[in-house]
């Protein structure tokens with residue numbers, strides 16, 4: 325078992341606290357089958373100067389929250405990829421999450437580092453990411469079928485540090501709602517993200533998406549496979565099995581150009 | 584934010600992405616700071632192929648940093664030719680310069696401007712904000 329990054333410095337009043345979904349991502353990414361997949365997909369340069377064939381992979385996590393998942397990848401890059409040159413980058417809508425996640429990654433990565441964390445930027449999904457630059461994409465979306473929050477005060481909430489007790493309480497409940505409420509079928513945010521995936525992934529790119537049973541994962545996978553020939557979507561991790569139904573699952577999304 | 588991060592970012596406005604002018608984002612009123620880190624030669628060699636070199640040179644000159652070589656260095660250019668055989672390779676001056684620019688030079692305050700639509704993204708306390716006002720999404 326690889327160590328789980330510490331998030332004791334994070335204020336969970338306004339940043340999503342690592343939960344079963346976060347841990348399912350950690351377990352899936354470090355499972356023997358995914359480690360083998362990632363090693364094959366991103367082979368370490370065979371000679372010292374053969375870097376151009378397999379340059380440093382870029383890992384992007386959208387909606388980093390506490391940063392526990394990105395920090396896990398950054399700290400264990402050598403185990404997961406078999407190489408020491410992994411780049412990590414994160415985004416979140418919530419400025420407090422960006423700050424917290426940067427700290428989580430900094431704490432988790434110890435020398436000799438097998439990764440370099442670029443930055444955690446405030447952004448809506450992957451809208452600010454250069455097309456076709458992402459090699460590993462990770463998303464634990466707001467997946468609960470529940471009403472989306474009202475975004476109108478987002479900027480104020482992100483930038484105002486001093487506010488009264490009740491305003492601060494409203495801000496915190498807004499920021500937490502952002503982290504879990506996914507609108508109709510819990511798919512409103514995920515559907516927006518899915519539209520961006522073919523654009524941001526590199527030709528060797530692979531995505532890991534968390535879904536819950538109410539998101540209708542079988543339909544989501546069918547949609548992805550219908551994007552274009554070669555697109556693949558498979559469930560590679562599950563948790564909370566009850567009467568044949570998985571509560572949560574991780575879907576791996578990638579392109580197999582040999583098909 | 585590290586200068587290397589700018590190699591992977593673009594304007595958040597959908598219609599800008601297909602135009603070459605949306606990359607790189609251009610710094611304005613930038614305040615830089617240096618955060619020293621250990622130089623990792625193998626890592627530098629490995630990211631060379633990922634750098635969009637002419638664009639990186641543009642950003643560096645816009646930041647007022649020393650000019651980078653005209654063409655992208657080869658991994659071999661990052662090794663000090665005087666490192667004696669059998670010993671661990673030591674970094675060349677090019678490697679040191681690149682490490683300083685990409686990984687140690689950070690933008691603390693300022694704006695990043697899209698060359699296509701002119702939208703300005705703020706960088707505050709080292710964190711860039713790419714959120715758009717609702718009417719631009």
Ligand SMILES: [Zn+2]
Pocket residue numbers: 594595596599605697698699700701702
């Ligand atoms: Zn633009």
